[in-house]
Amino acid sequence: xxxxxxxxxxxxxxxxxxxxxxxxxxxxxxxxxxxxxxxxxxxxxxxxxxxxxxxxxxxxxxxxxxxxxxxxxxxxxxxxxxxxxxxxxxxxxxxxxxxxxxxxxxxxxxxxxxxxxxxxxxxxxxxxxxxxxxxxxxxxxxxxxxxxxxxxxxxxxxxxxxxxxxxxxxxxxxxxxxxxxxxxxxxxxxxxxxxxxxxxxxxxxxxxxxxxxxxxxxxxxxxxxxxxxxxxxxxxxxxxxxxxxxxxxxxxxxxxxxxxxxxxxxxxxxxxxxxxxxxxxxxxxxxxxxxxxxxxxxxxxxxxxxxxxxxxxxxxxxxxxxxxxxxxxxxxxxxxxxxxxxxxxx
Amino acid sequence: xxxxxxxxxxxxxxxxxxxxxxxxxxxxxxxxxxxxxxxxxxxxxxxxxxxxxxxxxxxxxxxxxxxxxxxxxxxxxxxxxxxxxxxxxxxxxxxxxxxxxxxxxxxxxxxxxxxxxxxxxxxxxxxxxxxxxxxxxxxxxxxxxxxxxxxxxxxxxxxxxxxxxxxxxxxxxxxxxxxxxxxxxxxxxxxxxxxxxxxxxxxxxxxxxxxxxxxxxxxxxxxxxxxxxxxxxxxxxxxxxxxxxxxxxxxxxxxxxxxxxxxxxxxxxxxxxxxxxxxxxxxxxxxxxxxxxxxxxxxxxxxxxxxxxxxxxxxxxxxxxxxxxxxxxxxxxxxxxxxxxxxxxx
Numbered sequence: 001x002x003x004x005x006x007x008x009x010x011x012x013x014x015x016x017x018x019x020x021x022x023x024x025x026x027x028x029x030x031x032x033x034x035x036x037x038x039x040x041x042x043x044x045x046x047x048x049x050x051x052x053x054x055x056x057x058x059x060x061x062x063x064x065x066x067x068x069x070x071x072x073x074x075x076x077x078x079x080x081x082x083x084x085x086x087x088x089x090x091x092x093x094x095x096x097x098x099x100x101x102x103x104x105x106x107x108x109x110x111x112x113x114x115x116x117x118x119x120x121x122x123x124x125x126x127x128x129x130x131x132x133x134x135x136x137x138x139x140x141x142x143x144x145x146x147x148x149x150x151x152x153x154x155x156x157x158x159x160x161x162x163x164x165x166x167x168x169x170x171x172x173x174x175x176x177x178x179x180x181x182x183x184x185x186x187x188x189x190x191x192x193x194x195x196x197x198x199x200x201x202x203x204x205x206x207x208x209x210x211x212x213x214x215x216x217x218x219x220x221x222x223x224x225x226x227x228x229x230x231x232x233x234x235x236x237x238x239x240x241x242x243x244x245x246x247x248x249x250x251x252x253x254x255x256x257x258x259x260x261x262x263x264x265x266x267x268x269x270x271x272x273x274x275x276x277x278x279x280x281x282x283x284x285x286x287x288x289x290x291x292x293x294x295x296x297x298x299x300x301x302x303x304x305x306x307x308x309x310x311x312x313x314x315x316x317x318x319x320x321x322x323x324x325x326x327x328x329x330x331x332x333x334x335x336x337x338x339x340x341x342x343x344x345x346x
Numbered sequence: 347x348x349x350x351x352x353x354x355x356x357x358x359x360x361x362x363x364x365x366x367x368x369x370x371x372x373x374x375x376x377x378x379x380x381x382x383x384x385x386x387x388x389x390x391x392x393x394x395x396x397x398x399x400x401x402x403x404x405x406x407x408x409x410x411x412x413x414x415x416x417x418x419x420x421x422x423x424x425x426x427x428x429x430x431x432x433x434x435x436x437x438x439x440x441x442x443x444x445x446x447x448x449x450x451x452x453x454x455x456x457x458x459x460x461x462x463x464x465x466x467x468x469x470x471x472x473x474x475x476x477x478x479x480x481x482x483x484x485x486x487x488x489x490x491x492x493x494x495x496x497x498x499x500x501x502x503x504x505x506x507x508x509x510x511x512x513x514x515x516x517x518x519x520x521x522x523x524x525x526x527x528x529x530x531x532x533x534x535x536x537x538x539x540x541x542x543x544x545x546x547x548x549x550x551x552x553x554x555x556x557x558x559x560x561x562x563x564x565x566x567x568x569x570x571x572x573x574x575x576x577x578x579x580x581x582x583x584x585x586x587x588x589x590x591x592x593x594x595x596x597x598x599x600x601x602x603x604x605x606x607x608x609x610x611x612x613x614x615x616x617x618x619x620x621x622x623x624x625x626x627x628x629x630x631x632x633x634x635x636x637x638x639x640x641x642x643x644x645x646x647x648x649x650x651x652x653x654x655x656x657x658x659x660x661x662x663x664x665x666x667x668x669x670x671x672x673x674x675x676x677x678x679x680x681x682x683x684x685x686x687x688x689x690x691x692x
Contacts, residue, residue: 009355068414079485082651082659107453110480110491111567134456139425145456146492221457305428313428 001202003209005129007149007220015129015153015213017206020044020117023154025051028087032074032101034061037093037119040162045092045117055081059100063245066096066135068144074104088113088151094120094167095127095250099145102133106148113151119159121171121201122251125178125208128153130216130226136245140306141237147221155209157202169286170251173232176282177258178208181231182215184324191282228326231318232258238303239292248289255288264340265319268332275323297341301334347548349555351475353495353566361475361499361559363552366390366463369500371397374433378420378447380407383439383465386508391438391463401427405446409591412442412481414490420450434459434497440466440513441473441596445491448479452494459497465505467517467547468597471524471554474499476562476572482591486652487583493567501555503548515632516597519578522628523604524554527577528561530670537628574672577664578604584649585638594635601634610686611665614678621669643687647680 003015029051033042038058046054057077059070078087091101091114098116105114118128134145160168172195179187186207193200212229219226236257239248248256262276283290294300304315314330315337321327349361375397379388384404392400403423405416424433437447437460444462451460464474480491506514518541525533532553539546558575565572582603585594594602605626611617629636640646650661660676661683667673 068418072414075483075490079483079489107480107490107492109489110478110493132456134453137421137425143425143455144421144453146453147456 001206003206003213005149005213005217007131007217009220011131011149013150013152015155015209017155017157017202017209019158020048020154020156023049023051023090023115025049025088027051028053028081028083029055029090030074030078030081030083030087031056031090031092032097032104033058033092034097036061037097037159041119041159042092044158049090051088053081059097061096063096063136063240063250066100067137068135070100071104071107071135074100075108078104078108083108083112085109085112088115090115090117091150092117092119093123094118095123098123098127099133099142100135102131102148102150103135103145106133106146111148114148116150116153118153118155120163121160121168121205122174122249124155124157124160125171125205126174126212128155129209129212130229131220141240141245155205157198157205160201165287166252167249169288170249170255172286173251173255173258173283173288175204175208176279176288177229177232177254178211180258180279180320180323181228181318181326182211182324183207184322186211187282187323191278195286225328227316227328228318230316231320231326232256232261234304234315234317235260238300241303241306242295242300252289255283256290256292259283259290260292260340260344261317261319263343264317264332264337265321267340268319268336270327271320271322275320278323279320292344293346294341294344297338297345300341301337347552349552349559351495351559351563353477353563355566357477357495359496359498361501361555363501363503363548363555365504366394366500366502369395369397369436369461371395371434373397374399374427374429375401375436376420376424376427376429376433377402377436377438378443378450379404379438380443382407383443383505387465387505388438390504395436397434399427405443409442409482409596412446413483414481416446417450417453417481420446421454424450424454429454429458431455431458434461436461436463437496438463438465439469440464441469444469444473445479445488446481448477448494448496449481449491452479452492457494460494462496462499464499464501466509467506467514467551468520468595470501470503470506471517471551472520472558474501475555475558476575477566486587487591501551503544503551506547511633512598513595515634516595516601518632519597519601519604519629519634521550521554522625522634523575523578523600524557526604526625526666526669527574527664527672528557528670529553530668532557533628533669537624541632571674573662573674574664576662577666577672578602578607580650580661580663581606584646587649587652588641588646598635601629602636602638605629605636606638606686606690607663607665609689610663610678610683611667613682613686614665616673617666617668621666624669625666638690639692640687640690643684643691646687647683 131149236253265271582599608622
């Protein structure tokens with residue numbers, strides 16, 4: 001099946017959720033990937049690409065390499081292959097590969113096209129939609145980047161067959177996030193259906209992509225409702241930062257972050273404790289972590305201010321009012337937040 | 347006077363050609379400048395900026411520092427000052443400062459606003475219009491960058507009072523370029539009027555900016571006629587590259603490049619020798635260099651292929667048919683080009 005994306009600035013592209021079709025490009029192509037995914041599936045993908053010239057650049061695997069040095073490595077490869085302004089980069093891997101490939105494409109000769117072939121559940125449902133690209137630096141996550149839309153996204157569920165169980169669960173966390181923020185019916189469907197079935201995961205990917213596509217088309221540059229997609233991220237980013245991106249997968253940190261956000265929402269009287277519990281139960285069903293030990297609550301709180309969504313000395317929280325309906329607010333008192341944090345300082 | 351820019355994607359901004367007015371911004375502001383311009387005019391500019399918080403980052407002066415390291419320096423300053431998504435960068439200096447400030451603004455938190463206060467004639471007539479930002483790398487000039495439009499450009503002719511004569515002439519070269527490529531009447535006006543008069547230079551800046559603004563509004567992403575603005579640049583970039591950006595100012599290299607392009611245009615029967623001479627005479631009137639000694643013509647030719655406009659194994663030349671009317675062509679035989687190059691291998 002295909003989800004059609006259309007943005008306010010007239011950018012249009014397709015997200016195909018199906019077995020990979022033949023990709024035909026009358027240009028030079030560079031496939032950006034990492035050693036892990038390359039070992040498993042590069043042959044399969046290469047058989048599906050026809051282009052003037054195809055080369056592969058393999059970058060180190062992991063969030064800790066999502067930085068300007070790796071961007072430089074990708075760009076150097078492109079210059080050595082003499083890519084021109086019509087050339088196309090193909091991101092073949094998870095969210096880190098997608099974010100870096102898109103950012104490199106955005107700046108090579110002031111912008112060339114790129115295509116996504118996301119291989120993790122997380123990147124299939126989340127990172128491949130919306131055009132957010134970028135890298136981390138010592139100040140935090142995704143602080144440097146560009147908005148750059150792909151020309152096409154090809155989501156082949158086949159890649160999930162080799163995905164570690166933990167990474168699958170991390171992807172489910174983002175699916176749950178999408179449902180809680182925008183779609184009550186989808187949430188109820190998730191409570192009733194097991195995503196370990198192939199048919200169900202396809203449906204869930206499509207529903208997530210459609211939901212995100214709708215949000216992004218309303219708000220490409222994140223000036224309004226798109227910020228709600230950061231539900232779970234305000235807390236999640238601090239957790240990732242504190243644990244130096246090495247303990248939790250992004251989706252896992254977001255999972256914990258959603259539980260923290262829910263507790264805050266309950267604490268300020270926004271959401272019922274019962275709804276918060278339903279969300280937690282769904283996360284636990286997929287063994288998504290929901291607990292985290294905060295060592296220093298003051299330090300944790302201070303870390304919020306390094307997040308780019310809250311540099312204006314205000315912290316922006318995305319809190320559910322109900323399942324399927326969120327509020328973006330920067331008017332939460334520090335005391336209420338500290339109450340929640342203290343609950344995690346076992 | 348004010349030139350109003352309106353781009354196809356609805357971006358709008360003003361270019362003010364007049365004494366600097368009070369700049370009022372209800373945000374944090376970072377002024378990016380270099381030691382040379384800072385020593386001369388920073389106090390003057392700071393007196394004209396009112397904002398929530400203003401800080402200054404001074405980066406090394408010169409084309410050789412137009413690289414990712416300097417971008418990193420600017421970004422680090424912005425992170426340390428905790429700029430948020432509403433903050434504004436102000437480029438205060440010549441084209442190098444403008445290109446780097448714009449590029450840094452394009453990627454800080456995936457894009458924040460920036461304003462231009464260009465201080466050299468070259469950046470006033472050329473670099474401050476069009477949204478091209480970027481840096482050089484070991485493969486060539488401006489090969490990494492972004493299209494990012496300023497929110498406002500303030501051209502204060504006062505800064506020209508301290509501009510070295512050579513830099514003034516380099517700016518005139520770009521003015522001549524604008525006239526030859528698009529505006530015959532303007533060229534004739536230039537033949538008849540001395541740009542050393544303050545009134546005339548204002549008029550020339552306004553005419554250049556208007557011409558470029560019209561071209562850019564037709565073709566923001568340089569898919570068509572905007573490429574004609576690279577007249578003189580195909581040769582000029584090679585000259586800059588061969589001389590490691592240390593012998594000629596950019597405008598000077600473009601001056602020589604225009605003479606080379608004209609000789610090629612004459613050689614292939616496109617332009618009359620008489621019109622080529624008129625252009626050369628105008629350049630010489632301002633002591634703009636028109637000659638260059640090519641040491642190795644084969645090597646010079648090879649260098650064309652490292653230019654980003656010609657990576658597809660074809661060299662794109664912008665050649666005048668008449669003054670005020672150019673043609674973009676990639677169908678010039680190597681032999682004809684070599685004939686011209688040999689003429690410069692004294």
